[in-house]
Amino acid sequence: MNYTAREGNESSHQAGPSGRPDTRAALLEAGFHAFARKGFDGASVRDITREAGANLGAITYHFGSKRALYSEVLEANLTPLVDRVGTAAAGPGTPMERLSAVIAVFFEHLSKNPELPRLMLQEVSAGKQPPPEVVAIVQRNAGYVMGILRDGQTAGELHLRNLLFTTVSIVAQPLFMTIMAPLLREVGGIDMSDPKTRNAALEHVQAFVRAALQPREEA
Amino acid sequence: MNYTAREGNESSHQAGPSGRPDTRAALLEAGFHAFARKGFDGASVRDITREAGANLGAITYHFGSKRALYSEVLEANLTPLVDRVGTAAAGPGTPMERLSAVIAVFFEHLSKNPELPRLMLQEVSAGKQPPPEVVAIVQRNAGYVMGILRDGQTAGELHLRNLLFTTVSIVAQPLFMTIMAPLLREVGGIDMSDPKTRNAALEHVQAFVRAALQPREEA
DNA sequence: GTATAATTCATACGTTCGTATGAATACAAG
DNA sequence: CTTGTATTCATACGAACGTATGAATTATAC
Structure with missing residues (x-):
């Protein structure tokens, strides 16, 4: 029972920056693809280890279990996105400009990692409470968006009633737009892998949100 | 090889309107729950048949395979929603009113069948091309929404650039709002099972879309 | 070099999976 | 009743699953 491999923190594992195989990273990568493509249950340990060029027992050794690998995959792939959102949210400009920047970050990051939204939505659409991480x-991501909305609200630049609902409405758009890509081709003959089209979609979402939040006089 | 059960059309199967067990319907119901809750791979034939109070071989007998049951579950549960959307889209009123009606239908139907959006999103987030049905x-659903948008566009009542993108933006909202319900409690302490809250969410989405599509003067 | 720890490897275990099979039962028609 | 069909049932099969095990190998320290 010596193969714990989880005792200390990273850095002592496999000399990542060297030319060594770094099985751990390969498993995270392969696991990401497999989980995104087939879901947790659909992706098998044998699939993942084979794709990673590792032994069947590698997941048990490096992560302890398939479930633990899944958790690390989620965290490792969601954190960079939210980090980018955080910096975009803290950037300069009016609240509306910062919001557009956040949408752009979302959109670009999801477009460059087309499997990520699948992973996210599978997690959320599983119905079960996602792991606390x-x-x-x-929560952190929602906090960034809500911060912008609050700023715009107090400055009178944005018009909205409910902070949380509005946040959901906004975040839903890049996620959905990205995840619907395969269906958009089928239904509307639109190819989201074309950068031109992708940019058009981004601009649509930005304009849509901008229009929805524009202050106006009404009951 | 006599248990085909798929030769003719319905009506000869099990005398639905009688007091008989109607295993087929029970399997569709149990399959819907199980697939929505655990995904296609996560839901086992043994789970489903047990929940339906049927024998292990019942799925093979009545549908031929687990996959065939899944297809029927999808179709049986998506069609009623889209039918309702169709009638709402064909209703009276201005395009904006019809759009709000469609959103309300969406919202209400999804709220009453909280597992349905999970099923839909799992299907779409699986990445693979969904079955042609x-x-x-x-496609039919998108057609209804796009029809309304086109009407409003030609009447000058709605302002939008891209028909398909706008449709996605609209449909995404009730879906997301419903599916995010568990997270909304966690993140914002909001209980979507409360009818009051649910109605507030509906009104938010309607107002959000209305504002986004309101004609205005701009570049 | 040798000793010690970290990692890989082949293989096996027990479970669960979807489906197949044929006997048993329920039902409808004559 | 008897006959024939539709359905249920218990059980079995082979495959795939996640994980465990211990030997082989590789890296690190001395």
Whole structure:
């Protein structure tokens, strides 16, 4: 029972920056693809280890279990996105400009990692309570968006009633737009892998949100 | 090889309107729950048949395979929603009113069948091309929404650039709002099972879309 | 070099999976 | 009743699953 491999923190594992195989990273990568493509249950340990060029027992050795690998995959792939959102949210400009920047970050990051939204939505559409790390990440992301909305609200630049609902409405758009890509081709003959089209979609979402939040006089 | 059970059309199967067990319907119901809750791979034939109070071989007998049951579950549960959307889209009123009606239908139907959006999103977030029946249903639904948008566009009542993108932006909202319900409690302490809250969410989405599509003067 | 720890490897275990099979039962028609 | 069909049932099969095990190998320290 010596193969714990989880005792200390990283850095002592496999000399990442060297030319060594770094099985651990390969498993995270392969696991990401497999989980995104087939879901947790659909992706098998044999699939993942084979794709990673590792032995069947590698997941048990490096992570302890398939479930633990899944958790690390989630965290490792969601954190960079939310980090980018955080910096975009803290950037300069009016609240509306910062919001557009956040949408752009979202959109670009998801477009460059087309499997990520699948992973996220599978996690959320599973119905079960996601692992606490995921909840924390989502919470952090929501916090960034809500911060912008609050700023715009107090400055009178944005018009909205409910902070949380509006946040959901906004975040839903890049996620959905990205995840619907395969269906958009089928239904509308639109190819989201074309950068031109992708940019058009981004601009649509930005304009849509901008229009929705524009202050106006009404009951 | 006599248990085909798929030769003719319905009506000869099990005398639905009688007091008989109607295993077939029970399997569709149990399969819907199980697939929505655990995904296709996560839901086992043994789970489903047990929940349906049927024998282990019942799925093979009545549908031929687990996959075939899944297809029927998808179709049986998506069609009623899209039918309702169709009637709402064909209703009276201005395009904006019809759009709000469609959103309300969406919202209400999804709220009453909280597992349905999970099923839909799992299907779409699986990445693989959904079965052609599902594509057809989605296409029909998109057609209804796009019809309203086109009407409003020619009447000058709605302002939008891209028909398809706008449709995605609209449909995404009730879906996301419903599916995010568990996270909304966690993140914002909001209980979507409360009818009051649910109605507030509906009104938010309607107002959000209305504002986004309101004609205005700009570049 | 040798000793010690970290990692890989082949293989096996027990479980669960979807489906197949044929006997048993329920039902409808004559 | 008897006959024939539709359905249920218990059980079995082979495959795939996640994980465990201990030997082989590789890296690190001395």
